[in-house]
Amino acid sequence: MCGRLNIIDHPLCEIVSKTTGINFNSESNDNLCPSEYVSTIVQSQEQLSQVNMQWGIQPSWSKRLLINAQSETVATKPTFAQAFATHRCLIPCSGWYEWRKEGSKKQKYYFSHVQQQPLYMAGVSYYGAKTQPQVVTLTTNPNSMCEQYHHRMPVLILPEDINAWLQPCSMSSHLSPLMSAIPNEYLCVATS
Incomplete structure (x- = not known):
């Protein structure tokens, strides 16, 4: 699920900067992959800032890179619970890609804001003391448009909910409403 991101620096950086009140800066990458660096927004000392993080973590027990966590269990699974309680962040992007098997081939689809x-x-x-900051994205059950392409979709935070998502709060019940699929009308999909 959502193993590739699309980052287009203009006008994304300008809009994100206006929305968040920070000087957001990101390089374009139309095929950002796990293990690469991505610009994120965090809240520290009651103000928003940008931190560049490596996408994915590899706990000692895992043989592979973990890039996603399920929103339904992120607050309780030991691998994610502490980070969810204290280090939530946002990854501004232009869109993401999914692949769907169609006949004998896989078709690539691009999802973006309408x-x-x-x-x-x-x-x-x-x-970590010895590692660069790392990030894991959250997924949720898809809306009716996205479920035609994949059984999961990213948790997408609407601009009006950015502060609520980033504010320190260990009670997942306050955050649960933000982790549902956004309505179909916010998104469009195209073959890529």
Whole structure:
């Protein structure tokens, strides 16, 4: 689910900067992959800031890179619970890609905002003494449009909910409403 992101620096950076009140800066990458660095927004000391993080974590027990966490269990699974309680973040992006098997081939689809606005993917971040900051994106059950292509979709935070998502709060019940699929009308899909 959502293993590739599309980041287009203009006008994404300008819109994100106006929306968040920070000087957001990101390089374009139309095929950002796990293990690459992505610009994120975090809240520290009651103000928003940008932190560049590596996408994915690899706990000692895992043989592979973990890039997503399910919103339904992120608050309780040991791998994610602490990060979810204290280090939520956002990944502004232009869109994401999914592949769907059609006949004997896989077709690539691109999902973006219907009005070409930034999408704010929910994430949790990890800060280690010996590693660069890392991020895992959150997924949820898809809306009716996205479920035609994949059984999961990213948790997308609407601009009016950015502060609620980033504010320190260990009670997942306050955050649960933000982790549902956004309505179909916010998104469009095209073959890529």
